[in-house]
Amino acid sequence: MTVRASGDEGRKGGRARLSGVLAPVLTPFREDLSPDPGRFVRHCRWLLSQGCAGLAVFGTTSEANSLSVEEREALLEVLLGAGIDPARLLPGTGCCALTDTVRLTRAAVRAGCAGVLMLPPFYYKGVSEEGLFRSFSEVIERVGDARLRVYLYHIPPVAQVGFSLKLVERLLTAYPGTVVGMKDSSGDWNNTKAMLDAFARSGFDVFAGSERFLLANLRHGGVGCITATGNVNAAAIDRLFRDWRAPAADQMQEELNAVRGAIEKHPVIPALKAIVAHHAGDAAWRAPRPPLVELPAPQVEALLADLRWLRFEMPGLPT
Amino acid sequence: MTVRASGDEGRKGGRARLSGVLAPVLTPFREDLSPDPGRFVRHCRWLLSQGCAGLAVFGTTSEANSLSVEEREALLEVLLGAGIDPARLLPGTGCCALTDTVRLTRAAVRAGCAGVLMLPPFYYKGVSEEGLFRSFSEVIERVGDARLRVYLYHIPPVAQVGFSLKLVERLLTAYPGTVVGMKDSSGDWNNTKAMLDAFARSGFDVFAGSERFLLANLRHGGVGCITATGNVNAAAIDRLFRDWRAPAADQMQEELNAVRGAIEKHPVIPALKAIVAHHAGDAAWRAPRPPLVELPAPQVEALLADLRWLRFEMPGLPT
Numbered sequence: 001m002t003v004r005a006s007g008d009e010g011r012k013g014g015r016a017r018l019s020g021v022l023a024p025v026l027t028p029f030r031e032d033l034s035p036d037p038g039r040f041v042r043h044c045r046w047l048l049s050q051g052c053a054g055l056a057v058f059g060t061t062s063e064a065n066s067l068s069v070e071e072r073e074a075l076l077e078v079l080l081g082a083g084i085d086p087a088r089l090l091p092g093t094g095c096c097a098l099t100d101t102v103r104l105t106r107a108a109v110r111a112g113c114a115g116v117l118m119l120p121p122f123y124y125k126g127v128s129e130e131g132l133f134r135s136f137s138e139v140i141e142r143v144g145d146a147r148l149r150v151y152l153y154h155i156p157p158v159a160q161v162g163f164s165l166k167l168v169e170r171l172l173t174a175y176p177g178t179v180v181g182m183k184d185s186s187g188d189w190n191n192t193k194a195m196l197d198a199f200a201r202s203g204f205d206v207f208a209g210s211e212r213f214l215l216a217n218l219r220h221g222g223v224g225c226i227t228a229t230g231n232v233n234a235a236a237i238d239r240l241f242r243d244w245r246a247p248a249a250d251q252m253q254e255e256l257n258a259v260r261g262a263i264e265k266h267p268v269i270p271a272l273k274a275i276v277a278h279h280a281g282d283a284a285w286r287a288p289r290p291p292l293v294e295l296p297a298p299q300v301e302a303l304l305a306d307l308r309w310l311r312f313e314m315p316g317l318p319t
Numbered sequence: 320m321t322v323r324a325s326g327d328e329g330r331k332g333g334r335a336r337l338s339g340v341l342a343p344v345l346t347p348f349r350e351d352l353s354p355d356p357g358r359f360v361r362h363c364r365w366l367l368s369q370g371c372a373g374l375a376v377f378g379t380t381s382e383a384n385s386l387s388v389e390e391r392e393a394l395l396e397v398l399l400g401a402g403i404d405p406a407r408l409l410p411g412t413g414c415c416a417l418t419d420t421v422r423l424t425r426a427a428v429r430a431g432c433a434g435v436l437m438l439p440p441f442y443y444k445g446v447s448e449e450g451l452f453r454s455f456s457e458v459i460e461r462v463g464d465a466r467l468r469v470y471l472y473h474i475p476p477v478a479q480v481g482f483s484l485k486l487v488e489r490l491l492t493a494y495p496g497t498v499v500g501m502k503d504s505s506g507d508w509n510n511t512k513a514m515l516d517a518f519a520r521s522g523f524d525v526f527a528g529s530e531r532f533l534l535a536n537l538r539h540g541g542v543g544c545i546t547a548t549g550n551v552n553a554a555a556i557d558r559l560f561r562d563w564r565a566p567a568a569d570q571m572q573e574e575l576n577a578v579r580g581a582i583e584k585h586p587v588i589p590a591l592k593a594i595v596a597h598h599a600g601d602a603a604w605r606a607p608r609p610p611l612v613e614l615p616a617p618q619v620e621a622l623l624a625d626l627r628w629l630r631f632e633m634p635g636l637p638t
Contacts, residue, residue, distance in 0.1 A: 033417065033457070065415040065442035068388070068422075096384040096415075098352065098608055103387075121610045123384035123441065125477055131610035138352070138609055158444055160479060161610075289417055290457055291440045291450035291480075 017149075017180065017205055018114050019223040021238045022090060023047045023230030024059030026272055027067070027075070029287050035071055037078040039285065042318040043231075043276070044084055049316065051238030052230060055084070056117055058092035058104075060158055060185070061228040061269055066289040069100050073107055086112035090226075094119030094153060098135065102142045105150075115149030117183055117226070122159040129167050133174075140175055148178050155185035155209065162186070165198055172199060183226045185209025189216060196220045211237045212260060215253045218244045228268050229260050232275045232314060255310075262306035270295040271303055278304055279314040336468075336499065336524055337433050338542040340533075340557045341409060342366045342549030343378030345591055346386070346394070348606050354390055356397040358604065361637040362550075362595070363403055368635065370557030371549060374403070375436055377411035377423075379477055379504070380547040380588055385608040388419050392426055405431035409545075413438030413472060417454065421461045424469075434468030436502055436545070441478040448486050452493075459494050467497050474504035474528065481505070484517055491523060502545045504528025508535060515539045530556045531579060534572040537563045547587050548579050551594045551633060574629075581625035589614040590622055597623055598633040 025047065028039035044055055057079070058064035058072050067075075076091060093104035093116040101118065108116045121127075121135050140148065152171070156162035163182070171179045181204055184192045192213055196206050200221035208217040208225040214237065217225065224241055233256070240252040263271050270288055274295045277285035286294045295303070344366065347358035363374055376398070377383035377391050386394075395410060412423035412435040420437065427435045440446075440454050459467065471490070475481035482501070490498045500523055503511045511532060515525050519540035527536040527544040533556065536544065543560055552575070559571040582590050589607055593614045596604035605613045614622070 060442075066417060066440065068416045068418040071416075071418060097387045097390070098385060099387045099390060121385065123379075123477065124610055125479070127610040128612055131612045134609040134612065158442065160444070290453040291443055291446040293447055293450045293453065 017223075018054045018090060019205065020053030020241050021051060021211075021224055021230050021234055022054040022056045022207065022226040023052050023234055024056040024061040024092075024226060024228055026231050026269070026276065027062045027064070028285055029289055030284070033287070033289050035067065035075055036284070037075065039282070040075060041078060041082040041084070044079060046316065046318055047231070047234055048084075048088065050234040052234045053224065054088045054090050054114060056090045056092065056183075056226045059117060059153075059226070060155060061231065061272065062092065063269065063289055063292065064092050065095075066292075069095070069103060072104060076107060076111060080111055087114050089113040090115050090117050090151065092117045092119065092153065094121070096121045096123040098138055101139050105139055105143050105148065106145075109143060109145045109148050112147075115151050115180065117151045117153045119153045119155070119159055120161045120163070122161045125160050127161060129164060129170070132161070132163070132167055133170050136171055136179070137174065140178055150175070150179045151181040151183060151205070151207070152179065153183050153185070154191075155183075157185070157187060165194060168195065168199060168204075172202070172204060181205030181207065181223070183207045183209050189213055192217060192222070193220055196222055210260070211240070211256045214240055214256070215244055215249055228272060229263055231272050233259050233312070235315075258310055259307070259312055262303065262310060265306070266295055266299055266303055267292070274300045274303060275307070275314070276317070279317045280319045282319060336542075337373045337409060338524065339372030339560050340370060340530075340543055340549050340553055341373040341375045341526065341545040342371050342553055343375040343380040343411075343545060343547060345550050345588070345595065346381045346383070347604055348608055349603070352606070352608050354386065354394055355603070356394065358601070359394060360397060360401040360403070363398060365635065365637055366550070366553055367403075367407065369553040371553045372543065373407045373409050373433060375409045375411065375502075375545045378436060378472075378545070379474060380550065380591065381411065382588065382608055382611065383411050384414075385611075388414070388422060391423060395426060395430060399430055406433050408432040409434050409436050409470065411436045411438065411472065413440070415440045415442040417457055420458050424458055424462050424467065425464075428462060428464045428467050431466075434470050434499065436470045436472045438472045438474070438478055439480045439482070441480045444479050446480060448483060448489070451480070451482075451486055452489050455490055455498070456493065459497055469494070469498045470500040470502060470524070470526070471498065472502050472504070473510075474502075476504070476506060484513060487514065487518060487523075491518060491521070500524030500526065500542070502526045502528050508532055511536060511541070512539055515541055529579070530559070530575045533559055533575070534563055534568055547591060548582055550591050551582075551598075552578050552631070554634075577629055578626070578631055581622065581629060584625070585614055585618055585622055586611070593619045593622060594626070594633070595636070598636045600638045
């Protein structure tokens with residue numbers, strides 16, 4: 001079947017579109033490297049309390065590609081069972097294998113999630129626009145559900161495979177109301193701006209992949225950011241999202257950049273886990289799954305010193 | 320547990336190590352893009368009849384990363400059910416997720432496969448040697464079976480994540496008799512030679528990732544090649560493997576290179592599928608799974624014309 005719904009229908013539909021600050025939620029692991037549902041739920045609740053508009057669970061920062069399909073499905077069930085509103089969830093569902101992407105996307109739609117954040121298949125490099133179009137087309141047709149909202153996940157520094165303007169245009173033309181937005185983690189503002197210029201007016205919701213570009217993104221018609229550091233600094237990022245028209249906006253942006261800069265001196269995922277571990281007083285938070293490794297103690301000390309100097313805090317973090 | 324067995328024990332063990340020509344077997348798909356077990360088994364049998372020493376099923380050429388874990392497991396069961404000797408099988412089992420790699424590797428060991436060809440986790444780029452060491456270590460420890468034989472799959476042009484000499488050395492030191500070889504698909508003879516110089520004498524079996532390097536590899540202590548074009552040209556490649564000390568060896572190598580060169584003018588996987596489709600008189604063979612696309616008809620014609628000029632044949636291919 002072909003799912004078609006105009007952008008306007010999507011806007012007017014029962015569910016509001018996501019905007020604001022979303023965190024690609026860190027995945028805590030137990031000592032045996034299995035995902036830790038208890039810490040995961042507590043962290044999700046804390047993020048929502050901090051002003052996160054939504055939870056982009058199973059993203060790059062979540063180490064989702066280091067999890068099996070079953071592990072992701074089980075964690076989604078845990079969140080739903082804990083009463084987290086699925087309208088706040090934007091799970092990552094894009095895998096290398098078409099059948100895995102279909103399975104995870106179907107589960108997200110059935111759970112009532114706000115949408116899915118979909119990586120392109122990322123094993124083969126240099127694939128054609130036609131091949132990528134067919135990948136997304138097959139998933140959308142197989143899921144075959146008018147409730148599906150696909151956000152394209154553009155992160156060429158990691159996935160190496162990304163979305164050209166032409167590919168986005170083909171997908172929007174073929175699946176209006178289904179392909180509804182993008183997370184641009186290219187780290188290249190010119191690319192984000194090109195996406196905004198081309199598609200924002202027709203209802204394509206562009207999230208910056210870093211709060212560094214939040215103000216610029218909002219000024220050019222974007223709708224927010226989905227950012228790794230949202231895991232630790234969501235309240236401040238959300239303040240800029242709310243007050244971006246205020247005179248102090250540029251100053252707020254600079255303060256966000258300073259915190260991000262301190263974190264980006266280190267491998268970001270282990271650094272974020274170390275920050276949560278420290279502020280929660282819970283060393284178990286530190287461990288990533290291989291191939292990532294925890295931040296070594298001297299780097300943790302340097303990172304925490306930088307953050308203290310910036311008066312960084314994580315109020316109300318569950319311990 | 321820690322699996323330790325000396326290289327000699329591995330050599331003397333019940334099962335001989337693989338050497339010669341292995342094909343990373345193409346995966347045929349039905350019209351609905353599901354794997355086609357019938358065509359798969361027939362192709363595997365033909366490859367063995369052509370002189371393939373083994374079948375590296377579920378490799379890059381097999382589009383294995385475009386298959387779910389369940390689809391790979393089911394195809395392995397099909398091969399075993401069809402009576403293919405597991406001692407001839409070297410399935411690819413390396414995934415992004417530790418738990419997936421463990422599951423597939425365990426299944427291969429239990430099935431009695433000669434070994435597994437293991438990609439490193441390939442989503443995160445620029446990961447540390449320590450992180451990669453832990454990835455392999457976790458898999459080996461969790462599988463915990465002295466029958467396990469791991470061949471490291473080095474293919475940086477695609478996976479982007481590869482194996483340094485230092486990492487190989489650490490793995491060999493920690494798991495002698497378990498980490499037993501490598502497929503080097505770097506396309507860089509200097510890298511293959513460095514691996515051979517460092518480790519071949521201690522029983523590390525290096526397969527070139529292309530028959531272009533077969534003669535050089537054998538002359539420097541390597542044991543064969545695992546090559547995409549083995550899917551269509553195994554008999555000729557095997558002749559060079561058997562006669563590499565003959566005066567005609569360089570001429571044979573040149574002839575192999577000519578066939579490979581004709582195929583490499585095109586995207587290799589769709590080109591190989593087009594060749595099989597033509598020679599089997601079975602158009603269904605042409606289709607890859609997205610994100611790959613079938614070779615367009617004009618390119619198929621050009622490819623077949625090049626091959627006719629080279630007097631290329633596929634005798635006895637099941638139709």
